[in-house]
Amino acid sequence: MEKEGKKVVIIGGGIAGSLVAKNLQSHAHVTLIDPKEYFEITWASLRSMVQPSFAERSLINHRDYLTHGDIVTSYAVNITETEVWTAEGRRINYDYLIIATGHADHVPKSRPERLDQFKEENEKIKSADSILIVGGGPTGVELAGEIAIDFPDKKITLVHKGPRLLDFVGTNAADKTLKWLESKNVVVKLEQSVDLNAFRDGLKIYQTSNGENIVADCHFLCLGKPLGSTWLNETVLKNDLDFLGRIKVDEQLRVKGWSNIFAIGDITDVPEIKQGFAAQQHAEVVARNLKVMIEGGKKQCNRCGTETYKPQLEMAIVSLGRKEAVAQFPFLTIIGRFPGYIKSGDLFVGRTRKQMGLNPNI
């Protein structure tokens, strides 16, 4: 096993970056740069808000799966042809660079702090009689579903700016989801936004863009997070972003025009729905290709046997509480217990832990 040889630097310890780091650690000198000390299974976070103990399995210290790579807890702020610079002023040399900075999110640095944050959010839910959720994408819908099932007595209002929920999937899935939420007494208001500046704390009244008043004890903002690529605007990759800020990649997930820089996960311009299972596939393909390139480099044939990535079919599953979900498959959209059986019980946490080389149960 090669460890001393090539230096592989991975920026971003989310779904894609953590997996590629884990898979390459025995084949190269791996350095993972992430502002958090832990890997978070992102789609388990809403369950963790209604059941904080759920996060014990979905928050994993990077050191638990990356047993012999280097971990740098910091933001990357610049890259050159040979180095990555971190916010703390470190300069880290690379032979191969993998960018996996997905979406920008501000979560605590340490795992205990993140666990505490879930407990605080849980207290906020438990102590409220009425809850406003702002945003009807997957986060807002899954949160509404979790609260509606675990706390059926809470009065939930979901306000969404667009004409339908879940605009990343088809209208059929959106319509079924709306009916499901309404059947659980969630009040859904479409084509409206909430002016949070006009929120009068003492009175607990929120005003919508239509001038409606919503009374709620607390609110949760579930708006889409920006891509984690703005920091690249001042780097050697500044011309490699598309108009949405996504990194342009070739069919082997190399940044177009670069032989030793890759990008994986949500940050890329691969034409597919941005999903964790696609990000995991990106990580697997790049890890396998880099192993071939590192080994092949020694045999003077550093691209022989590399594979290409094929974009995923248009599939998505959005959980609706603990037992149900809405699923969009290529030719079928269904809602209820069957898709719920696939996702909603364990939210793929056991499967993801296993993929990271960890015990699925603890």
Ligand SMILES: Cc1cc2nc3c(=O)[nH]c(=O)nc-3n(C[C@H](O)[C@H](O)[C@H](O)COP(=O)(O)OP(=O)(O)OC[C@H]3O[C@@H](n4cnc5c(N)ncnc54)[C@H](O)[C@@H]3O)c2cc1C
């Ligand atoms: C509510 C919800 C439910 C979902 N459910 C599913 C599902 O059931 N199945 C599914 O497949 N997908 C699901 N997804 C989508 C999935 O979460 C994303 O597609 C996935 O997280 C993308 O992985 P990533 O590694 O590209 O980015 P991320 O997971 O966003 O990770 C990015 C990482 O980069 C780090 N980072 C950012 N900037 C920097 C920087 N400058 N320097 C260093 N590090 C940086 C971040 O801290 C983070 O660790 C869901 C998403 C949401 C919101």
